[in-house]
Amino acid sequence: xxxxxxxxxxxxxxxxxxxxxxxxxxxxxxxxxxxxxxxxxxxxxxxxxxxxxxxxxxxxxxxxxxxxxxxxxxxxxxxxxxxxxxxxxxxxxxxxxxxxxxxxxxxxxxxxxxxxxxxxxxxxxxxxxxxxxxxxxxxxxxxxxxxxxxxxxxxxxxxxxxxxxxxxxxxxxxxxxxxxxxxxxxxxxxxxxxxxxx
Amino acid sequence: xxxxxxxxxxxxxxxxxxxxxxxxxxxxxxxxxxxxxxxxxxxxxxxxxxxxxxxxxxxxxxxxxxxxxxxxxxxxxxxxxxxxxxxxxxxxxxxxxxxxxxxxxxxxxxxxxxxxxxxxxxxxxxxxxxxxxxxxxxxxxxxxxxxxxxxxxxxxxxxxxxxxxxxxxxxxxxxxxxxxxxxxxxxxxxxxxxxxxx
Ligand SMILES: [Zn+2]
Ligand SMILES: [Zn+2]
Numbered sequence: 001x002x003x004x005x006x007x008x009x010x011x012x013x014x015x016x017x018x019x020x021x022x023x024x025x026x027x028x029x030x031x032x033x034x035x036x037x038x039x040x041x042x043x044x045x046x047x048x049x050x051x052x053x054x055x056x057x058x059x060x061x062x063x064x065x066x067x068x069x070x071x072x073x074x075x076x077x078x079x080x081x082x083x084x085x086x087x088x089x090x091x092x093x094x095x096x097x098x099x100x101x102x103x104x105x106x107x108x109x110x111x112x113x114x115x116x117x118x119x120x121x122x123x124x125x126x127x128x129x130x131x132x133x134x135x136x137x138x139x140x141x142x143x144x145x146x147x148x149x150x151x152x153x154x155x156x157x158x159x160x161x162x163x164x165x166x167x168x169x170x171x172x173x174x175x176x177x178x179x180x181x182x183x184x185x186x187x188x189x190x191x192x193x194x195x196x197x198x
Numbered sequence: 199x200x201x202x203x204x205x206x207x208x209x210x211x212x213x214x215x216x217x218x219x220x221x222x223x224x225x226x227x228x229x230x231x232x233x234x235x236x237x238x239x240x241x242x243x244x245x246x247x248x249x250x251x252x253x254x255x256x257x258x259x260x261x262x263x264x265x266x267x268x269x270x271x272x273x274x275x276x277x278x279x280x281x282x283x284x285x286x287x288x289x290x291x292x293x294x295x296x297x298x299x300x301x302x303x304x305x306x307x308x309x310x311x312x313x314x315x316x317x318x319x320x321x322x323x324x325x326x327x328x329x330x331x332x333x334x335x336x337x338x339x340x341x342x343x344x345x346x347x348x349x350x351x352x353x354x355x356x357x358x359x360x361x362x363x364x365x366x367x368x369x370x371x372x373x374x375x376x377x378x379x380x381x382x383x384x385x386x387x388x389x390x391x392x393x394x395x396x
Contacts, residue, residue: 027217049229
């Protein structure tokens with residue numbers, strides 16, 4: 001029924017998580033009806049992001065600049081490094097506005113099941129950052145899953161030879177819970193009560 | 199936390215109905231992580247649509263061509279005209295694939311409350327289309343709301359002087375129901391059982 005262009009747009013939108021085919025059609029209709037107020041701004045914003053998209057070569061964050069806005073911000077405490085599994089986790093922590101330091105994105109978690117080994121993550125780069133000096137505390141902010149905790153223990157061992165305080169998010173996270181799905185209150189509490197890794 | 203470009207994209211997406219701020223952030227993250235598989239195709243599709251977007255000067259449908267694909271399709275029965283309130287209703291009927299004719303989009307419904315009068319809708323254009331000849335049946339596919347039914351009655355009176363069969367969707371639509379929200383089964387039944395306006 002719709003033209004190939006509109007069909008292609010509906011399909012591109014329906015592949016976004018959270019937008020099924022039905023909501024994608026509604027979204028398309030909204031964009032078509034509000035050309036100047038919705039379609040053009042979205043097109044412009046998307047184009048600007050696409051043009052400048054980069055992965056921060058320091059921390060692994062995705063941003064429109066490299067180094068990313070967090071790594072480039074002199075007001076951020078360079079002495080505190082929060083290690084997360086994914087960019088989504090970094091964003092979740094940033095939304096809580098509770099962590100004044102910088103980040104390190106591992107790009108996943110160790111998993112025997114999925115065959116993810118230390119060399120598949122940015123662990124060597126993390127060690128080099130700590131080795132480079134200036135880091136006082138490393139917060140291991142892995143998910144409260146078996147694999148997340150295994151990763152945290154592995155990291156703690158790799159880091160223990162450096163003169164840094166290694167902490168992890170307080171338990172109290174729901175078992176099996178993933179950072180990116182937590183409400184900010186729970187996240188805030190877990191961050192405030194972070195404790196040294198035994 | 200995020201760059202102005204990413205913030206602008208999040209805001210543009212969060213203004214789409216059905217995507218709140220939270221799902222917009224997830225959508226952005228997905229797009230950033232899947233640059234080639236998600237961001238670029240969406241950007242391309244959006245650009246293609248934006249470039250060619252038009253309102254069909256015959257029926258009022260929104261498409262990437264004028265006349266729209268439906269008006270331009272010689273296989274569609276030009277003798278049957280289905281009058282709908284909004285483009286969303288046209289799309290809902292098209293999804294059901296049950297109506298072989300063409301459409302006329304009013305651009306709303308008569309409303310004393312909202313001050314929508316006949317001259318605010320494309321009613322004169324509808325009358326001219328019927329006057330032009332070749333139309334055997336006009337299906338009034340208004341919403342089953344008070345305003346929709348008022349509009350249908352008004353249209354029936356405006357059209358009665360022409361030698362066309364004027365029908366409306368069978369009742370059986372839930373009271374207060376809006377076409378665009380109906381499942382296709384209900385819609386199909388209502389269309390099949392359409393009856394002459396008394
Ligand atoms: Zn960075
Ligand atoms: Zn048309």
